[in-house]
Amino acid sequence: MNHDNYDDDYIRDILSAHKSFAMVGASPNIVRPSYFALKYLMQKGFRVIPVNPTHAGKTLLGETIVGSLKDLEDPVDIVDVFRNAKEAVPITEDAIEIGAKVVWMQLGVRNDEAAKIAEAAGLKVVMNRCPKIEYGRLSGEIGWAGVNTRTISNRRPRLAKGFQHRVIGGGRTRRRPVAQD
Amino acid sequence: MTQDREPGFDTLAIHAGAQPDAETGARITPIYQTTAFVFDDADHAASLFNLEAFGNIYGRIMNPTQAVLEERVAALEAGTAALAVASGHAAQLVVFHTLLEPGDEFIAARQLYGGSVNQFNHSFKKCDWRVVWADAGDPKSFEKAVSDKTKAIFVESLANPGGVVTDLEAVAKVAQSAGVPLIVDNTLASPYLCRPVEFGADIVVHSLTKFLGGHGNSLGGIIVDCGTFDWLASGRYPTLSEPSESYHGIRMAETFGDFGFAIAARVLALRDLGPCISPFNAFQILTGIETLPLRMQRHCDNALGVARWLEAHDKISWVNYAGLEGNSYYELAQKYCPKGAGSVFTFGVKGGFEAGIELVSSCELFSHLANIGDTRSLIIHPASTTHRQLTAEQLVSAGAGEDVVRVSVGIEDLDDIIGDLDQALAKA
Numbered sequence: 001m002n003h004d005n006y007d008d009d010y011i012r013d014i015l016s017a018h019k020s021f022a023m024v025g026a027s028p029n030i031v032r033p034s035y036f037a038l039k040y041l042m043q044k045g046f047r048v049i050p051v052n053p054t055h056a057g058k059t060l061l062g063e064t065i066v067g068s069l070k071d072l073e074d075p076v077d078i079v080d081v082f083r084n085a086k087e088a089v090p091i092t093e094d095a096i097e098i099g100a101k102v103v104w105m106q107l108g109v110r111n112d113e114a115a116k117i118a119e120a121a122g123l124k125v126v127m128n129r130c131p132k133i134e135y136g137r138l139s140g141e142i143g144w145a146g147v148n149t150r151t152i153s154n155r156r157p158r159l160a161k162g163f164q165h166r167v168i169g170g171g172r173t174r175r176r177p178v179a180q181d
Numbered sequence: 182m183t184q185d186r187e188p189g190f191d192t193l194a195i196h197a198g199a200q201p202d203a204e205t206g207a208r209i210t211p212i213y214q215t216t217a218f219v220f221d222d223a224d225h226a227a228s229l230f231n232l233e234a235f236g237n238i239y240g241r242i243m244n245p246t247q248a249v250l251e252e253r254v255a256a257l258e259a260g261t262a263a264l265a266v267a268s269g270h271a272a273q274l275v276v277f278h279t280l281l282e283p284g285d286e287f288i289a290a291r292q293l294y295g296g297s298v299n300q301f302n303h304s305f306k307k308c309d310w311r312v313v314w315a316d317a318g319d320p321k322s323f324e325k326a327v328s329d330k331t332k333a334i335f336v337e338s339l340a341n342p343g344g345v346v347t348d349l350e351a352v353a354k355v356a357q358s359a360g361v362p363l364i365v366d367n368t369l370a371s372p373y374l375c376r377p378v379e380f381g382a383d384i385v386v387h388s389l390t391k392f393l394g395g396h397g398n399s400l401g402g403i404i405v406d407c408g409t410f411d412w413l414a415s416g417r418y419p420t421l422s423e424p425s426e427s428y429h430g431i432r433m434a435e436t437f438g439d440f441g442f443a444i445a446a447r448v449l450a451l452r453d454l455g456p457c458i459s460p461f462n463a464f465q466i467l468t469g470i471e472t473l474p475l476r477m478q479r480h481c482d483n484a485l486g487v488a489r490w491l492e493a494h495d496k497i498s499w500v501n502y503a504g505l506e507g508n509s510y511y512e513l514a515q516k517y518c519p520k521g522a523g524s525v526f527t528f529g530v531k532g533g534f535e536a537g538i539e540l541v542s543s544c545e546l547f548s549h550l551a552n553i554g555d556t557r558s559l560i561i562h563p564a565s566t567t568h569r570q571l572t573a574e575q576l577v578s579a580g581a582g583e584d585v586v587r588v589s590v591g592i593e594d595l596d597d598i599i600g601d602l603d604q605a606l607a608k609a
Contacts, residue, residue, distance in 0.1 A: 030231075031430040039233050107438050133438065141235040143198060144243065146251030146447070147262040147440050152188055152196040157203050162221040164236035 003115060003127050008151060011134050014102055014124060016168055018077035019046060021131070022069055022100070024091055025082030026050030028060050033106075034082040037132040044135055044167065045160070049076060069094040078102040080131060081109055088114035096121045106130055139166040190257065190373065191474045198252030199467075210249045212464045216240040232428060232436070232448065242452050246460040250467050254393065254403050257372040257470075258385050261408030262443035264451065265401060265463060269368060269388025270300060271456035272402035276364060276384060277333070278450040279420055279442065283309035286330040290317035291578040294341035295568035297366070298579060314578075318509075320351035327359045332417065334361060338377055339369040339518060341553070342563055342580055342587040343526035344501030346513035353381025360417070362410045368392065369525050369553070373477040374518040383410040384442065389458075391554030395469040395476050399462035404446055408439035421445055476556065476592055481521025483598060484590040490599050491528050496536075496606050501580070502526035524590040525553045527563075530609055533584040537562050540586060540609040546593065546601035558591035558598050 021041060026048075027034045041048050042061060049072060050060045056067035066072055069079065069091070079095035081088055081104065088111035092103050096118065103118040105111065105127040115125040126134075136142030137149045140157050144164070158169035188196065199210050218237040220226035228234035237243050247265050255263035266272050281287065289301055291314050301312040315322040317336055334356045336347045349365065356363035362383035367375060371392040377385050387393055389401030412421035412434035421441055424430035428448070434441035451457065481504070488502035503514035504522030514522040530536040540560075541549050547560040551567050561567065563581035576582055590598060 031424070031428075033431075033436050036233050036431075036436060039228070043228070043234065130438065136235055140200060143252045144235050144237060144245065144248045145262070145440075146243075146248055146255065146264055146443060148197075148252055148255040148260060150256070152192070153200050154196075156201050156206065159203055162225065163219055164234075165221075 001115075001119060001125065003110070003112070003125070006126065006129070008138060010124075011126065011129070012138050012168055014078070014104075014126065015131065015135055015138065018101060020074075020076045021046055021048045021078045021080050021104075022051050022072060022076040022095075023048055023080045023082060024051045024069065026052050026060065026065065027082075028055055028058060028065070033130070037080070037082075037106075037130060040132040041135070043165070047076075048080075049074070069098050069100075072098060075099055078104050078131075081105040083109070085109050085111045089117065092118050092123075096123065102126065104129070104131060107133075135168065138168045140169075141166050193253070193256045194473050195471045197256035198249040210246055210464065210467060213245045213460050215244075215460075232431070232444070240460070241455055241457045242447060244457075244460050244463070246467070247458055247463040250389075250401075250458075250463045250470075251403070253467065253470055254372075254387070254389075255405055257473075258367070258405045258407075259372075259376055259378050260385065260405040262440035263403055263405045264443050264447050265389065265403045265458045266451060267402060267456040267458050268400050269366070269386065269390065269402040270296060272386040272388070272404045273297065273300060273366075274304075274454065274456065275446050275450040276386060276404055277305065277310055278308075278454065279446045280362070280418055281308075281310045281332055282419070284311070284330065285332040286311045286313050286328060287333040287335060288313050288315050288323055288326040288331060289335040290315055290337065290340070290347060291575075292317040292340040292345045292347075292580055293335075293337055294366075294368075295563065295571055295579060295581065297335075297337075298568075298575060299570050317345055317347045320348055320355060323352055323355040324358075327355065331359055332361055333364055334359070335364045335366070337366040337369065338375045339367075339503070339523045339525075340580070341369055341525060342568075342585065343369070343523065344503055344508065344510060344580060346503050346510040346517055346522070348513055349377055349380035349382065349517060356383075357381065360415055369523045370518050371473060371477055373474050374481070374520050374523060378405075378407040378409065380517070381409075383407050388554075389466045390552070392477060392480070393470055393473065393554075394466040395473065395554060395556060396465070397552055397555035397557060399465040399469075401458045401462050401466050404443065406440050406443035406446075410442070412441060420449060425449070478520065479592040480524035480590060483592060483595050484524035484526065485521070486595045487588070487590050487598055487602070488526060488528075491602070494606065496531050496609065498529040498531045498584075500526070500528040502528075525587065526590075527580060527585045527587045529584045530586060530606070532609065534562075534564075536609045537584055537586045538565075540602075540605050543605035543608040544601050545604070546597055547588070547605075553587075553589035555589065556592050558593060558601070559589040561587050563587050
């Protein structure tokens with residue numbers, strides 16, 4: 001698996017097939033990037049359970065924050081790592097134990113050892129990507145902010161309820177251009 | 182659904198950023214001639230204002246027609262994001278407003294469009310953003326100009342009024358050592374001829390008015406974020422790395438990753454200064470961009486034909502076109518714009534100033550006006566017009582001395598273009 005460059009289909013499949021996240025390192029602080037991602041993913045219909053021992057027991061956007069992955073009461077599909085790369089291995093081991101399908105590490109977080117462990121256990125891995133940005137890119141929403149989605153499409157955008165809400169649709173895609181590899 | 186093949190430049194020029202309209206199926210991007218956009222509810226509105234949700238709020242800050250234009254140019258320049266504004270000047274204002282604080286210095290090549298020279302020497306000076314001049318032909322002059330106050334370096338890839346090609350890689354090395362972003366005005370080349378990001382640029386600007394729009398009908402400017410500068414690691418650009426007061430303390434470069442600069446430029450400088458592009462102009466420019474590859478190649482082929490013809494003409498004292506083998510920038514042109522050296526260049530008519538004026542007045546096809554990058558061939562005498570507000574010394578430094586005539590060769594039949602200059606020169 002090439003973790004430098006992901007096929008858009010790989011990311012799209014993960015975001016389309018799965019319905020829930022456990023966000024490890026989620027913060028109730030509204031200026032943190034994790035809060036932005038949490039709120040956005042919830043708006044897109046995902047269940048996002050915040051995991052943060054410092055704030056365990058508090059409520060965040062309708063969900064109760066749990067202290068660790070092992071404290072989750074319901075199964076989750078994707079474990080989102082909003083922590084330092086150093087913590088990726090123990091988080092991955094917990095993710096495997098609780099039956100998650102995907103380990104997703106945030107922008108700037110990459111741990112190839114954790115990736116190997118996850119993939120050996122049959123989980124998919126995404127590293128150094130933000131699910132909000134990827135969802136925004138593949139739905140085309142991020143294009144409204146002038147961001148290069150790196151896709152082209154002859155298809156109608158797929159809409160969700162309300163003004164200016166899209167869900168992920170199809171379309172011809174392309175890989176990240178060489179200049180940024 | 183994924184194709185192995187990455188879309189080529191010509192395909193991106195037509196398709197990047199655009200999708201059929203969800204409701205009507207309209208294939209072409211609608212002109213969203215609206216100032217504002219309805220919210221679902223108060224929460225939706227708050228999410229948009231907090232930058233949590235993507236979407237349109239108000240026309241000064243964003244517009245869906247404009248967004249297609251932005252994504253298109255970002256894709257063509259291989260950047261992460263772009264921001265369209267009212268003009269090239271506005272693009273420069275927004276870039277520098279985002280990067281600099283009063284008292285900061287920036288290094289700029291002398292070989293620039295006269296309007297940029299004025300902007301830096303006059304209006305930027307008023308903001309206490311201090312330009313330090315260097316020589317595009319001498320990368321070492323940039324090194325010498327670096328001080329502990331330097332915050333950016335600015336050059337044109339293909340310089341106006343023509344003939345000069347900047348050694349982007351060499352200047353990029355200076356910028357990297359100094360820990361500052363390299364800003365490249367790529368207007369005269371367009372991404373078809375040159376992609377500055379490939380040579381180390383961090384930010385690219387264009388006057389969309391010129392070759393990108395290509396038809397002389399709409400003003401516009403654009404800023405492209407190459408996504409290559411690490412604002413957080415640098416720490417010298419508080420607008421990008423420090424908590425943003427008007428956005429509850431988010432750090433732009435942290436929240437928005439490698440397109441943080443483009444977002445900050447939009448939600449801070451554009452929001453507060455207001456030089457927004459009109460949706461109609463964005464549409465016109467988008468349409469023009471679809472034929473950019475065809476037009477640019479014809480521009481370059483025609484320009485080379487004209488330059489060669491002029492070179493051989495006994496009434497012409499010199500021709501400064503980087504596409505001519507004898508030109509001192511020929512080698513750099515082969516490296517940085519191998520498909521062609523653009524179509525804006527200068528030459529001197531024997532008889533100096535007077536002969537130049539006579540030539541300009543006698544043309545019957547070339548339009549005498551202040552613009553470049555139109556389908557129509559254009560001619561002007563820079564010293565008395567576009568570069569008029571410069572001192573005699575600045576004129577020469579910018580390549581616009583008293584005897585200089587500048588042409589922007591269009592995409593008419595080459596025989597007609599040459600024929601016009603022929604009959605006009607006979608009178609000069």
